Amino acid sequence: xxxxxxxxxxxxxxxxxxxxxxxxxxxxxxxxxxxxxxxxxxxxxxxxxxxxxxxxxxxxxxxxxxxxxxxxxxxxxxxxxxxxxxxxxxxxxxxxxxxxxxxxxxxxxxxxxxxxxxxxxxxxxxxxxxxxxxxxxxxxxxxxxxxxxxxxxxxxxxxxxxxxxxxxxxxxxxxxxxxxxxxxxxxxxxxxxxxxxxxxxxxxxxxxxxxxxxxxxxxxxxxxxxxxxxxxxxxxxxxxxxxxxxxxxxxxxxxxxxxxxxxxxxxxxxxxxxxxxxxxxxxxxxxxxxxxxxxxxxxxxxxxxxxxxxxx
Amino acid sequence: xxxxxxxxxxxxxxxxxxxxxxxxxxxxxxxxxxxxxxxxxxxxxxxxxxxxxxxxxxxxxxxxxxxxxxx
Numbered sequence: 001x002x003x004x005x006x007x008x009x010x011x012x013x014x015x016x017x018x019x020x021x022x023x024x025x026x027x028x029x030x031x032x033x034x035x036x037x038x039x040x041x042x043x044x045x046x047x048x049x050x051x052x053x054x055x056x057x058x059x060x061x062x063x064x065x066x067x068x069x070x071x072x073x074x075x076x077x078x079x080x081x082x083x084x085x086x087x088x089x090x091x092x093x094x095x096x097x098x099x100x101x102x103x104x105x106x107x108x109x110x111x112x113x114x115x116x117x118x119x120x121x122x123x124x125x126x127x128x129x130x131x132x133x134x135x136x137x138x139x140x141x142x143x144x145x146x147x148x149x150x151x152x153x154x155x156x157x158x159x160x161x162x163x164x165x166x167x168x169x170x171x172x173x174x175x176x177x178x179x180x181x182x183x184x185x186x187x188x189x190x191x192x193x194x195x196x197x198x199x200x201x202x203x204x205x206x207x208x209x210x211x212x213x214x215x216x217x218x219x220x221x222x223x224x225x226x227x228x229x230x231x232x233x234x235x236x237x238x239x240x241x242x243x244x245x246x247x248x249x250x251x252x253x254x255x256x257x258x259x260x261x262x263x264x265x266x267x268x269x270x271x272x273x274x275x276x277x278x279x280x281x282x283x284x285x286x287x288x289x290x291x292x293x294x295x296x297x298x299x300x301x302x303x304x305x306x307x308x309x310x311x312x
Numbered sequence: 313x314x315x316x317x318x319x320x321x322x323x324x325x326x327x328x329x330x331x332x333x334x335x336x337x338x339x340x341x342x343x344x345x346x347x348x349x350x351x352x353x354x355x356x357x358x359x360x361x362x363x364x365x366x367x368x369x370x371x372x373x374x375x376x377x378x379x380x381x382x383x
Contacts, residue, residue, distance in 0.1 A: 018350045025346060027339035031331060039331040039343075046324045047350060051358055061377060077368035082361040 004253045005216040006033035009176055014040045016145050017047070048115045052089065059089035062098075071101045080109035087122065088115040096125035104130070108137035112146050120153035128158055135162050139170045148177025151187060160190045168202035172213040181220045188217070189226060200233035204241040211248040218264070219257035227264040234261060235269035243278040255291035263297040274304055317344045 010033045015022045017040050028036050062070045074083050087095040087110065099107055099122070111134060114122070123131065131154070138147050151159070151174060163171060178184040191199065203214025214234075221227045234245070249258035262270055279285060285307065289298065301307040321332055321344055335343065369377060 018346045019353055020346050020350070024342075027335065027342040028331070030336075030339065031334060035331055035334065039325075039329070042325040042329055042331075043347065043350070046347070047354055050351065050354070054362075058377070073369065073373070077365040079361040079364065081357060082365055085358070 004033065005176075005212055005219070005257065007031075007036060008212075008252075009033075009216065010036035010040065013037075013145060013148075013177065014043065017043045044116060048085075048088070048117070051085070055085045055089045058086050062086070062090060062094065067094075067097050067101065071098055074098060075102065075106065080106055081113045084110040084113035085115070088118045092118075092121035092125050095122050099126050100130060104133040104137050107134045108141065108143075111138065111150065112143065116149050119150060123150060123153040123158075124155055128161065131158055132161055132165060136165065139166055144170070144173040145177045147174040149179060151175075152179045152183050156186065156190055159187045163187070163191050163195065168199045169206060169210060171199055172203055172206075172210050172217065175217050176213040178220075182222050184217070184220055185222045185226065188221065188230075189223065196229065197233045197236075200230050201237060204234055204237050204245060208248055211245055212252050212254070215245070215249055215252065215254040215257040215261075218261045219254070224264065227260070228266065231261045231264040232266055232269045235265050235273050239276055239278070242273055242276050246276070246278055246284075250287060250291070253291070255288055256295055259288070259292055259295040259297040263295075263300065274301075317341055320344065321347070 007029070011022050011025055011028060014028060014036055015025045018025065028039060031039065065073070074086075078086065083106075087098070090098075099110075102110075107130070111119075135147065135150075138150075147170075154162070166174075175184055175187070178187070188196070200214065203210050203217070218227055218230055218234075221230070234242075246258065249255050262273060265273065298307065318332065318337075318340060321340060322329065324347065325332065331343075332340065366374060366378060
């Protein structure tokens with residue numbers, strides 16, 4: 001059963017692709033997150049390819065008209081939905097030329113409907129300031145699913161600029177919906193040290209969905225040293241934050257991510273978090289062990305009295 | 313489950329759609345239902361957007377574009 005964080009994120013994205021609610025795609029909870037993702041890609045393929053020929057014909061017309069006239073016609077006659085589908089069939093340079101002359105709110109709405117398979121070449125050709133403005137608009141709308149998808153298509157410069165302007169909460173929520181682990185890791189790597197600390201502290205002290213996003217993030221990073229930095233920042237906080245994170249990990253099915261974070265900490269940080277009073281609650285360690293019995297952290301904790309007793 | 317539901321899903325997603333081998337008949341029926349609804353809703357939204365586009369289109373271009381779109 002896919003009740004882990006990665007599957008939850010994938011189910012939300014599948015629901016978005018099908019223009020429905022996560023409850024209506026509950027049938028897919030029996031799949032693991034990789035299978036949900038493949039199903040979503042197939043859904044996107046079917047839906048975006050269905051009317052492609054008509055959009056290709058309209059895209060062809062735009063070749064014969066000057067850019068200012070194309071922009072005027074698009075803004076007057078095309079909804080952002082229609083414009084996005086036509087843009088997906090145009091050469092990226094031409095689509096970017098049009099996008100550079102369109103209002104930000106129109107572009108933000110169009111981004112929602114852009115074929116994800118064709119977003120990258122277009123996004124890299126749009127003026128960076130315009131991309132930043134569109135990102136800000138999507139953040140205002142709380143559309144973190146679209147932003148997560150766009151993260152894959154954004155250049156490192158754009159990611160760096162976005163990180164400098166977008167609040168910690170939004171960065172965590174965008175990361176939760178990011179498509180690729182390696183792209184997500186590269187995005188986190190460009191954060192300045194103080195910003196990284198601030199994002200981690202926000203994940204630890206913010207509402208539950210930010211704690212979930214923080215757990216997901218630490219589990220998805222592909223750079224062990226970076227994971228260690230995040231984990232050590234998490235350890236800087238007090239027991240209240242650690243206890244809240246412990247309970248979120250249990251309720252989210254994210255114990256493996258939690259253990260991965262503890263394993264990534266340096267020795268003093270790990271010693272500190274292992275004195276968490278909540279760990280001595282009746283059955284707590286057993287619950288953690290039962291949730292991830294094969295996690296390598298357990299074998300490294302044989303010096304810890306409680307763990308020794310648990311594993312005996 | 314009606315075999316035509318499975319066949320239609322296979323036709324939409326292709327022969328290598330692994331989810332179709334893993335999901336139960338009931339789950340496949342639910343997938344078919346949301347997929348059919350998404351296709352219908354998309355067709356409706358695009359038709360409405362195209363209609364509106366034609367209405368807004370400068371008269372000088374309307375006929376040519378209508379022809380290209382097969383209207």
